[in-house]
Amino acid sequence: MGASKETKYSVCTVCDIGCQLRTEAEEGKVSRVIAHDNPALAGNICYKGTAVPLIHNHPDRITKPLKRVGERGEDRWEEISYEQAMDEIAQKLAGITNQYGPESFAVSTSGWNTQTTHSLDRRFMNLLGSPNWISGVALCAGNTAAVNKLTYGWFPMPDYGNTNCIVLFGHNPRKHSWTPIYNAIRAARARGAKVIVLDPRISDQAEHADVHLRLKAGTDAAMCLGWLKVIFDEGLYDKDFVEEWCVGFDALKQRVDEYPPERVAEITGVAAEDIAAAARLYANADGAVIPWTPITDQQLSSTSAIRLHSILRAVTGNLDVVGGETMGGFSAAYIPESELALHEHLPMAQKQKQLGYDDHPAFTYRVAEMLKEPTEKVWGYPYADIVMGCHMANPTNVFRAMAGEAPYPVKAFFCLGNNALLSYANQHQIYQAMMNQELIVAHEIFMTPTAMLADYVLPGDVFTERNHVADSWSWTTRLTLSQKVVDAPAEASSTFQFWTDLAHRMGFAEEFPWQTLEDMLDYRLSRSGRTFADFETATYMELEPPAFRKYRKTGFATPSGKVELASSILGDMGFDPVPYYRELPERPEDYPYLIFTGVREDPFFQTGQRNIESLRRRTPVPKLFLHPADAKKDGFSEGDWAKLSTPKGSVLAQVAIRDTMKEGHVRVPHGWWYPETRGQAELGGAFISSDAVLCSDEDEWLDHEQGVPHFKGFPGKLEKASQPEHVTRIKPEDWKMDAAVEAHAGQ
Numbered sequence: 001m002g003a004s005k006e007t008k009y010s011v012c013t014v015c016d017i018g019c020q021l022r023t024e025a026e027e028g029k030v031s032r033v034i035a036h037d038n039p040a041l042a043g044n045i046c047y048k049g050t051a052v053p054l055i056h057n058h059p060d061r062i063t064k065p066l067k068r069v070g071e072r073g074e075d076r077w078e079e080i081s082y083e084q085a086m087d088e089i090a091q092k093l094a095g096i097t098n099q100y101g102p103e104s105f106a107v108s109t110s111g112w113n114t115q116t117t118h119s120l121d122r123r124f125m126n127l128l129g130s131p132n133w134i135s136g137v138a139l140c141a142g143n144t145a146a147v148n149k150l151t152y153g154w155f156p157m158p159d160y161g162n163t164n165c166i167v168l169f170g171h172n173p174r175k176h177s178w179t180p181i182y183n184a185i186r187a188a189r190a191r192g193a194k195v196i197v198l199d200p201r202i203s204d205q206a207e208h209a210d211v212h213l214r215l216k217a218g219t220d221a222a223m224c225l226g227w228l229k230v231i232f233d234e235g236l237y238d239k240d241f242v243e244e245w246c247v248g249f250d251a252l253k254q255r256v257d258e259y260p261p262e263r264v265a266e267i268t269g270v271a272a273e274d275i276a277a278a279a280r281l282y283a284n285a286d287g288a289v290i291p292w293t294p295i296t297d298q299q300l301s302s303t304s305a306i307r308l309h310s311i312l313r314a315v316t317g318n319l320d321v322v323g324g325e326t327m328g329g330f331s332a333a334y335i336p337e338s339e340l341a342l343h344e345h346l347p348m349a350q351k352q353k354q355l356g357y358d359d360h361p362a363f364t365y366r367v368a369e370m371l372k373e374p375t376e377k378v379w380g381y382p383y384a385d386i387v388m389g390c391h392m393a394n395p396t397n398v399f400r401a402m403a404g405e406a407p408y409p410v411k412a413f414f415c416l417g418n419n420a421l422l423s424y425a426n427q428h429q430i431y432q433a434m435m436n437q438e439l440i441v442a443h444e445i446f447m448t449p450t451a452m453l454a455d456y457v458l459p460g461d462v463f464t465e466r467n468h469v470a471d472s473w474s475w476t477t478r479l480t481l482s483q484k485v486v487d488a489p490a491e492a493s494s495t496f497q498f499w500t501d502l503a504h505r506m507g508f509a510e511e512f513p514w515q516t517l518e519d520m521l522d523y524r525l526s527r528s529g530r531t532f533a534d535f536e537t538a539t540y541m542e543l544e545p546p547a548f549r550k551y552r553k554t555g556f557a558t559p560s561g562k563v564e565l566a567s568s569i570l571g572d573m574g575f576d577p578v579p580y581y582r583e584l585p586e587r588p589e590d591y592p593y594l595i596f597t598g599v600r601e602d603p604f605f606q607t608g609q610r611n612i613e614s615l616r617r618r619t620p621v622p623k624l625f626l627h628p629a630d631a632k633k634d635g636f637s638e639g640d641w642a643k644l645s646t647p648k649g650s651v652l653a654q655v656a657i658r659d660t661m662k663e664g665h666v667r668v669p670h671g672w673w674y675p676e677t678r679g680q681a682e683l684g685g686a687f688i689s690s691d692a693v694l695c696s697d698e699d700e701w702l703d704h705e706q707g708v709p710h711f712k713g714f715p716g717k718l719e720k721a722s723q724p725e726h727v728t729r730i731k732p733e734d735w736k737m738d739a740a741v742e743a744h745a746g747q
Contacts, residue, residue, distance in 0.1 A: 005031070009540045011470045011482035012049045013463045015605035016141070017178050018472065018480070019044040020541065023052070023464050025485045030056050030464050038540075043183050046176035047615065048605060052464065054612050060675075061445050062459040063489040072435060073683060075452045082491045085456050090505035092439045092455075096412045102129030103353045104411045106398050109135055109495075110418040110606075118520055119385070120499035120512070121416065122341035127508045131346060131354035131365060132393045132410065136423050136606065138363065140294045142389015143706055144306050145475070146363035149371060150567045151310040153378060153557025155386045156325035157476050158289035160184035163323045165285030167196045169220055169309070170295030170712075172203040176602040181291070194285065196278050198223060199295075200596070201625075201667065202660035211278045214662055215268040217596050217713030221301040222581040224308035226264030227279035228256045231316065236283035238317030245551065246314060248566025248577065255578045267581065283316050287323020298598060299712050303362055303705035304579035307567070311579065314563045320549050329379050331477040332544065333528035336381070338474060340524075342511070343368070343383040343391060353408070355401055356394025360707025361573060363392050370569050371557065378557035387473045394707040395424045396697040402433030411436075416443040416495050417460065419607040421450040421686060422671050425695035425709035428649060443498055446611060449673055449686035458498065461488035467532060469521055481540040496520060575705055584713065585700050588647070591715035593630070595646060597668045597691040598711045607671035621727065622689045623656040625667040626718075631657045634718055643721040644668065646714060649693035652724050666716060668694065674727055681726035688724050 010023040010033070020041050024032040033052045035042040065085040070076030097105055105128065107121055125133055135142060145155035160166070166185055173182035189195055189208070197209040198220070206212040215223055231237050232253055242249055261272035268275070282288050290313060296305045318324030330336045343365075351357070351365035361367055368383055368391050376382040385391055402410045413420075413434065421430050434440060434453045442451035443458045451457045465488035470480045488494075493501070496517050503512040514520045521532035530538075555561035559568050571577035587594075600606075603615035610616055624644055626636065636642060640655045644666065653668065661667065674685035687693060694716065697709045 006485065008483035008485045009036075009481045010463060010485070011468065011480050012052065014048045014052060014055065014609070015177075017180055018470055019046070019049060019180060020480055021045055021049055023485045025464075028486055029053075030486055044180045046179045046602070047618075048176065048603065048609065051609070051612055051615055054614060055609065056462050056464055058446070058611065060447070060611060061489075062447060062457060064459065064491055066457040068455045072440075072455075073453050075447070075678065077457070082458070082493065085458060086501050086505060089439070089441055089456055090502055093412055093502075094506060096438055097128065097130075100409050100411055103132060103350065104409055105130040105414075106132040106134065106393070106402065106410050106412070107414045107416070108395075108418045108420040108423075109133075109416040117416070117495045117499070118524070119337035119341035120496060120503075122343070122385075122391070123511065124499050124503050124506075124508065126342045126346040127503070127511055128506065129346065129350045131351050131357075132398055133391075134393050134395045134398050135388055136418065137387055137389045138392050138395050139424070139708060139711075140297055141292055142387045142392065143302070143363050143708060144292050144297055144389070145386040146367065146390045147303055147306040147706070148310050149384070149386070149390065149557070150362070150367070150564065150569055151307055151558070152314060152319065152327075152563045153371070153374060154327045154329065154384070155475060156313070156319065156327045158291045159287070159323050159326050160188055160289070163188055163193055163287045163289045165194045165196065165282055165288035167282055167288065167290045168198065168205055168209075169290070169293045170199045171291060171293035172199070172205050174204050174602060177600060194281060196281060200662035200665050201658075211274075211281060213268075213270045213274055213278055215270050217594050217665055218299050218584060218710060219268040219581070220296045220299060221305035221308055221579065222259065222264050222267040223270070223275065224305060224312060225256055225259035225579070225581060226261050226268075226275045227282065227312065228252075228308070228315070229259050229264075230261060230276045230279040231283045232256055234280070236280065237315040241317050242315055245556070246563045246565050247560050248564055251578050252311070252565040255580065259581070282312070287321070288316065288318050289325055294598065295712060298708060298710070300584060300701065300703055300710040301580065301582045302703040302708045304581065307579045311565055315565070319563070320551060322548060326546060326548070327550065328475070328477040328544075329550075330381065330384075330474055331471055331479060333525070333542070334469065334471050334479055335524040335527050336471065336474050337388070338383050338385040339381055341383070341385060343385070354393050355397035355410075356707055360394045360397070360702070360705065362705040363389055364394065365391055366573070367569060370559070370572070374557040374559060374561065378554045384474065384557070387475050396426070396702065396707055396709065399424065399426070399430050399433040403429055403436055405436075412439040413437050414441045414443070415450050415454070416498070419448040419450045419671070421448075421453065421683070422607045422673060422690045422692050425692060425697040425711070426648065427687070427690055427692035429697070430692070443493075443495060446675070447678065448607065449683040452683050459489060459492040461492045461494045465492075466494050466517055467521060467536075469525065469532065469535060477544040479535075479542050481536055483536060570705065582704075584710070587715040591646065591717045592664070593666045593716045593718065594664055594713040595644070595666050595668060595694060595716035596712055597694060598670045599667050601669050604671065607673060610673065611675035622653040622669050622672040624653040624669075625656050625658050625661050627661040627663045627665070628657050628659055629663050630661075631655065635720070636718070641721045641723045643719050644694065644716055645719070646694045646696070646716045648696045651689045651691065651693055652721050653689055665713075666718070677726040685724070685726060688727065
């Protein structure tokens with residue numbers, strides 16, 4: 001008789017999209033991840049998800065707390081108990097914050113991966129007095145949420161099920177990357193929705209688009225201004241909505257008049273008539289959406305471009321309507337992380353010390369305080385931390401302070417589920433910053449380059465080992481069930497447990513009263529009179545009935561109560577209240593290419609999964625993508641290795657020649673390191689191929705309002721190179737494919 005098998009519902013956290021799946025376990029181990037039993041959800045599965053058993057059961061997974069015994073970065077450790085690790089961490093953190101002040105403590109984390117933080121990291125920091133929390137969401141979705149709030153007080157979600165036009169600014173959802181969005185776009189296209197893609201390359205989405213505008217990298221803001229010029233001149237905007245619910249139209253129109261299609265054509269490289277045609281298609285659609293995109297998040301004019309997306313939604317009548325962009329608000333059934341974080345407990349004097357507060361305030365406490373009253377009036381709580389991105393410190397400012405102790409020293413740095421060394425711009429500065437710390441703690445499941453630099457490495461749990469109710473970080477009001485299937489390793493901890501145990505050691509026990517993760521879930525569900533046991537017994541997902549045009553009753557959560565086409569908050573802080581396009585710094589002659597970094601490869605998410613054989617086999621080495629004409633000019637053949645250099649640094653990667661590329665552009669994948677070289681190459685090859693080595697965060701390359709670095713079109717050059725010495729000469733056939741991964745991916 002075979003071993004008993006158990007199947008439960010899961011919300012996958014291998015990437016950021018949170019697909020609903022099912023997990024099977026046998027004899028206390030995860031054996032298989034399969035599609036959901038709801039037909040509407042069954043297609044939302046990729047080969048990263050089906051590889052979960054290989055990730056969660058990996059022989060290299062960290063299962064014991066580790067304490068550094070060599071010099072920082074030597075990767076030498078001794079095993080200690082969890083209790084000893086937590087005692088020592090608490091003692092050292094207390095000493096540092098007593099000496100330098102609580103602001104000397106910074107945390108970098110990823111809510112995508114850890115999932116069950118319940119904002120206890122922010123709660124702990126706010127009680128301690130540190131405002132210096134950063135995350136990769138500062139460069140991806142979180143910053144978009146914060147900037148959207150400047151226009152209309154929330155971060156909307158596209159109504160894919162009813163829309164008739166989808167505009168993708170460089171975003172390229174695929175079968176194995178952002179799978180639910182890929183499926184939603186396919187379904188919309190199948191019922192007749194038009195798709196407009198704006199992308200320098202011929203992406204997967206561009207191949208099937210109704211309109212493809214091959215704009216020059218980094219010119220999104222100029223393109224949006226050109227669209228608005230057409231829409232305003234031809235009267236294609238919702239005049240009634242603009243008159244009744246918008247402020248700043250005249251100032252915006254004056255700026256827009258500076259960008260006729262002919263000028264925008266010169267900036268973007270797209271023909272004026274194509275710009276106008278695309279603008280008309282979007283404006284005339286009966287319901288249109290501009291989904292969030294990581295591309296616009298990461299540009300020199302990022303704040304303006306994100307605001308222009310929000311303005312396009314508003315002036316065309318696509319805001320909080322069927323088929324447009326829906327504004328959900330907080331779930332009425334679940335206490336949001338915004339409340340759990342206790343943002344109101346952080347003294348104003350400490351908020352003002354937040355790194356980035358003065359010079360790049362868009363997603364800091366400075367803006368949060370200015371939006372506090374209208375946010376509470378409309379949404380019921382003053383601090384709306386949507387997608388974790390609305391009360392952050394600026395990463396560049398944090399790493400500068402860590403490296404050079406200005407404007408004050410930052411001496412303790414915690415990383416939870418976040419490979420910080422490779423996750424932000426200017427990797428050399430991040431390394432210098434980490435080497436200048438007195439205490440580094442990593443909470444991880446694998447030994448990453450960042451963990452190799454830590455003083456303590458604590459093993460984390462994974463989503464199959466914990467219960468959770470996911471709420472999309474307040475982006476929507478949907479609640480989804482994720483059930484514990486197997487036990488975590490004995491000395492592994494959830495981030496919930498880590499922060500709770502640290503809080504009890506640091507004098508905050510009264511504010512951390514929950515004994516278990518289930519206690520926390522019961523508390524969060526108490527608003528609807530339920531426990532976690534009630535929820536998992538009743539459903540795997542619930543959605544509040546949608547309500548549209550809620551602003552007619554409440555107004556918008558902005559100082560004016562209206563959609564601010566000219567932002568009063570930006571104006572009050574001394575920035576241009578009207579969106580603009582900012583030209584790139586002049587490119588040196590010896591750097592002929594525009595480098596487009598941050599490209600995600602389907603088998604991996606961020607810097608993860610390169611130690612998973614079945615996934616690594618699909619992309620054994622990093623590849624930079626080049627147009628055939630550029631390859632011929634520089635003498636490259638398919639498969640050659642190249643050295644790509646920028647004024648900031650250089651990386652090695654294999655050349656892939658594609659006629660889908662735009663001439664003069666080079667695409668570089670994100671997050672590459674080589675786990676197999678641990679003990680051979682420095683920090684697991686972290687400096688060989690990581691795109692963060694290339695990216696500058698000097699002031700001339702930063703967005704003014706957010707301080708976001710420009711990743712989409714900075715100068716670079718190519719030269720021939722040899723394959724890196726420590727990188728195994730990998731052929732795809734050398735990696736073994738797991739049959740379960742192949743069988744269930746994409747079902």
